[in-house]
Each structure stands twice: as structure tokens, then as C-alpha cells.
Amino acid sequence: MTENRKIKVLVCKPGLDGHDRGAKVIARALRDAGMEVIYTGIHQTPDDIVNTIIQEDPDAVMLSMLSGSHNAICPVIMQKLKEQNIDDVLVAVGGIIPNEDKPFLEQHGLKGFHGPGTDLKTIVEFVQNNLKR
Amino acid sequence: MEYSNLITKLLEGNTRAAARLITIVENDIDAAETIINSIFRNTGNAYILGITGAPGSGKSTFISNLTDIFIEQEKNVGIICVDPTSPITGGALLGDRIRMKQHFNLDRVFIRSMANRGQLGGLARATEDVIKILDAYGCDVIIVETVGVGQSEVDIFKSAETVILLLVPGLGDDIQAIKAGIMEITDIFVVNKMDFPGADRKVAEISQMLELNSSFKYQSDQLRDEYSKLVAWTPEIVKVNSKTGENFKELLEIIKKHTKFLEDTGIISNYLKNRIKSETLQILKHKLQKKVEDLINSNQKDIEQYINKVIEKSLDPYSMADLIIKMLGIEK
Numbered sequence: 001m002t003e004n005r006k007i008k009v010l011v012c013k014p015g016l017d018g019h020d021r022g023a024k025v026i027a028r029a030l031r032d033a034g035m036e037v038i039y040t041g042i043h044q045t046p047d048d049i050v051n052t053i054i055q056e057d058p059d060a061v062m063l064s065m066l067s068g069s070h071n072a073i074c075p076v077i078m079q080k081l082k083e084q085n086i087d088d089v090l091v092a093v094g095g096i097i098p099n100e101d102k103p104f105l106e107q108h109g110l111k112g113f114h115g116p117g118t119d120l121k122t123i124v125e126f127v128q129n130n131l132k133r
Numbered sequence: 134m135e136y137s138n139l140i141t142k143l144l145e146g147n148t149r150a151a152a153r154l155i156t157i158v159e160n161d162i163d164a165a166e167t168i169i170n171s172i173f174r175n176t177g178n179a180y181i182l183g184i185t186g187a188p189g190s191g192k193s194t195f196i197s198n199l200t201d202i203f204i205e206q207e208k209n210v211g212i213i214c215v216d217p218t219s220p221i222t223g224g225a226l227l228g229d230r231i232r233m234k235q236h237f238n239l240d241r242v243f244i245r246s247m248a249n250r251g252q253l254g255g256l257a258r259a260t261e262d263v264i265k266i267l268d269a270y271g272c273d274v275i276i277v278e279t280v281g282v283g284q285s286e287v288d289i290f291k292s293a294e295t296v297i298l299l300l301v302p303g304l305g306d307d308i309q310a311i312k313a314g315i316m317e318i319t320d321i322f323v324v325n326k327m328d329f330p331g332a333d334r335k336v337a338e339i340s341q342m343l344e345l346n347s348s349f350k351y352q353s354d355q356l357r358d359e360y361s362k363l364v365a366w367t368p369e370i371v372k373v374n375s376k377t378g379e380n381f382k383e384l385l386e387i388i389k390k391h392t393k394f395l396e397d398t399g400i401i402s403n404y405l406k407n408r409i410k411s412e413t414l415q416i417l418k419h420k421l422q423k424k425v426e427d428l429i430n431s432n433q434k435d436i437e438q439y440i441n442k443v444i445e446k447s448l449d450p451y452s453m454a455d456l457i458i459k460m461l462g463i464e465k
Contacts, residue, residue: 031224041231057152
């Protein structure tokens with residue numbers, strides 16, 4: 001390639017959850033690590049998110065969820081991605097994800113599960129090391 | 134060919150193929166050449182509208198409203214939003230989608246965020262290529278949102294048929310309005326946030342500035358040819374409220390008037406010629422720059438010698454540049 005490929009990341013907040021400080025901190029950290037970060041804002045439906053993924057073609061999607069609705073919403077997003085044959089995007093969820101929910105989310109192909117207090121460097125490296133393309 | 138599958142799908146109107154091709158042309162200039170080469174015949178159908186203005190003047194919200202109207206008219210709309218890349222880390226935060234309403238009919242609207250990757254002028258290097266991909270994909274209207282601009286980011290003038298500059302009340306006085314740069318390349322002035330105090334004053338300042346323009350209009354034939362799009366058209370001013378959609382119908386009439394003007398006067402063909410000229414020049418610059426960089430990298434020793442000579446004052450930088458041009462095999 002003639003130019004260096006940039007890692008493109010989508011950061012969004014699914015569902016009825018307005019607490020976006022965490023998402024903004026993550027977006028900023030990834031930006032400072034040299035990535036191109038799209039922040040979509042709050043109240044995103046699974047359809048919104050999948051539509052944005054189709055159009056923006058990101059390498060990774062970071063879902064920030066503090067509302068407790070991760071078990072309901074995340075599998076829907078993964079299902080819709082499957083329907084679109086999108087299998088080369090890293091999808092991570094973070095925020096408040098109880099340990100007992102992780103195996104269920106992992107089954108659906110989600111990764112990450114970084115909670116409050118995670119070192120930003122850890123999250124940057126997580127993205128860099130888990131890309132699917 | 135490597136990308137033929139994606140290109141076939143793009144021409145069938147496949148959204149994912151369009152998105153993936155955009156990623157490729159953004160990242161790889163050689164691939165962009167191949168791709169544009171094979172889709173170029175399918176371009177030229179879209180109307181390109183440039184939206185520019187200072188950071189926070191409301192470009193994204195304005196575009197969201199305008200898009201609603203285009204959807205009502207059953208147009209397919211492509212939106213390209215350019216945001217700046219950090220000069221320090223190379224990263225970027227692309228936040229224009231936040232303002233774009235989610236209820237956009239998904240089949241009719243394609244929004245793509247781009248980082249400018251250090252390119253000056255208000256657009257990204259690949260913006261022209263992305264316009265072509267969206268054109269071939271089947272967009273009737275392509276709206277290009279520049280980065281939040283200052284006074285001199287005027288590249289959009291070369292890419293768009295109609296340039297809209299968004300201004301807001303309370304920023305700058307009448308002196309700002311007569312400065313060179315962005316005010317000169319604008320076809321339609323929109324005073325956004327018309328509910329704020331000072332909107333009428335802003336309109337008055339712009340119209341005073343435009344009255345002074347008449348003296349510039351007849352300066353020289355050369356100017357008249359290259360900039361005929363600007364010279365013959367008297368820019369219109371409209372104030373709008375992007376939150377409520379007030380005055381957008383009027384704005385649309387003005388946009389129509391401008392497109393009709395371009396066609397009726399035949400200026401559109403002039404504009405196309407100039408656009409091709411400036412785009413080709415841009416490509417040439419990139420190609421030659423790459424050649425020079427490769428040459429310098431593979432002839433470090435010679436270059437080092439020249440540099441030492443310049444330090445010793447037995448050579449000056451202009452002559453050194455000539456020596457490098459000779460190495461390229463081009464006559465001075």
C-alpha cells in the first residue's frame with residue numbers, strides 16, 4: 001500500500017442510555033492513538049448502528065453500555081450484522097458489564113468488556129491486537 | 134482485476150461495495166487510480182453541492198434539514214463529511230453524524246465521514262474520488278461538508294457546482310466580509326441561526342460586500358474565463374433556521390435558480406473544464422512528489438553531497454533543486 005492504513009473505529013451508545021462521558025473518553029483515547037474515530041452520539045438503535053457500520057466500513061465498533069440492557073441489545077446487533085454477512089469487524093462492548101453476563105455475550109461474538117477504571121492504554125492495545133482485517 | 138467484483142456490485146447500487154471501495158481509495162492511492170479508471174465512465178450524473186463555514190456554524194444540522202427536502206423529492210443523497218486530522222497524533226474524531234437525523238430513509242441516504250489527513254484546503258485528498266464512487270453508486274445529489282473553515286480553505290470551489298457558505302450572526306464585522314478568500318467563492322450565502330440577534334445585520338453586511346463586487350467583475354478576460362462561474366452570478370443571501378427548517382423552501386428555490394443559471398449560460402461546461410484541469414494538476418503534483426521522494430530516498434549519497442555544498446555556499450537551494458530535476462530526467 002502506498003499510504004499507511006488508518007484504523008477506523010466506530011464508538012456508539014446503543015439504547016436508552018445518555019451517560020456518554022465514558023464513550024467520549026474512549027473516543028478521545030483512540031483518536032490520540034492515531035485512529036480515525038466516528039462518534040455517533042447517544043440513543044442508537046441496532047438498525048442505526050448496523051446502518052452506520054455498513055456506510056462507514058469501520059475496522060472496529062466499540063459499544064458503550066451502562067444501562068444494563070446489554071444482554072438484550074448486543075445479540076440483536078450481532079444478528080443483524082450476520083444477516084448482512086459482515087464478519088470482519090471487531091465488535092466490543094464495555095461499560096458496566098457484570099462478569100456473569102460475559103460468557104453469554106462472548107457466545108454472540110462480542111469482545112472487550114472493559115469496565116470503569118480500565119487503563120486507556122489497555123483499550124488502545126485491545127483494539128490494535130484484535131482487529132479482524 | 135483485483136477490484137472488479139466490488140466495482141460490479143457498486144454499479145448495481147450495492148451499499149457495502151460502495152463503502153468498501155471508499156475505504157480503499159482513502160488508504161491506497163494506487164488502488165484509487167485503478168478503481169477510478171474503471172468507474173469513470175459511470176460518473177458525471179450527480180449534482181455536487183458544497184457546504185462550508187466556520188466550526189460551529191451549523192453545517193451538519195443544516196445538511197440534515199436540506200437532506201430531508203431532497204428525500205421528499207425522491208432523490209438519492211450522498212453526504213461526505215470531512216473533519217480534521219490531528220497534526221500531532223494523526224488521529225481524528227469524526228462527529229458529523231451526530232447531527233444527521235437518524236430517521237433518514239436508509240435506502241436513499243449514504244453518509245460517509247472522512248478525516249482530512251493533513252490536507253489543507255478544507256477537503257481530504259480522496260474527496261474527489263469518493264465523490265466519483267458515490268456518483269457511480271447512483272446518488273443524484275452529493276453534499277460535501279468541508280472541515281470547519283477559516284478564511285482561506287477554498288478547495289470546495291473546485292469540486293462543487295454550487296458552494297454554500299454558512300455564516301452566523303455575531304461573528305465578525307463588515308471588514309471580514311470584504312476580505313479575500315472564502316467570501317469570494319460563495320454562490321449562496323446562508324445566514325444560519327436566524328433567530329439569534331444580529332441576523333439582519335449580517336445579511337446587510339454581506340449585501341454591501343456584494344455591491345462592491347461589481348467593480349471586480351470586469352477586470353480581465355482571463356479572469357472572466359477562469360472564474361466565469363463567479364463573475365456572472367450575483368450571489369444570493371438567505372437566512373434560515375436549521376433547527377426548525379424555516380426558510381428552507383426559499384433556499385431550495387435559490388439552489389434551483391443557481392443550477393438553472395449554470396446550464397442556461399453554458400457556464401457549467403466551463404466549470405467542468407476547470408474542474409478537470411485542477412484535479413489533474415492535483416494528481417500530477419502527487420505523482421511527481423512521489424517520484425521525487427523515491428529519487429531522494431534512493432540517492433541519499435548524492436543528496437547528502439549537495440546539502441554539504443549548500444552549507445559550504447558553493448551551491449544554492451535553487452540550483453540544488455535543478456540538479457535533482459535533472460536526475461529525474463526532466464528538462465529544466
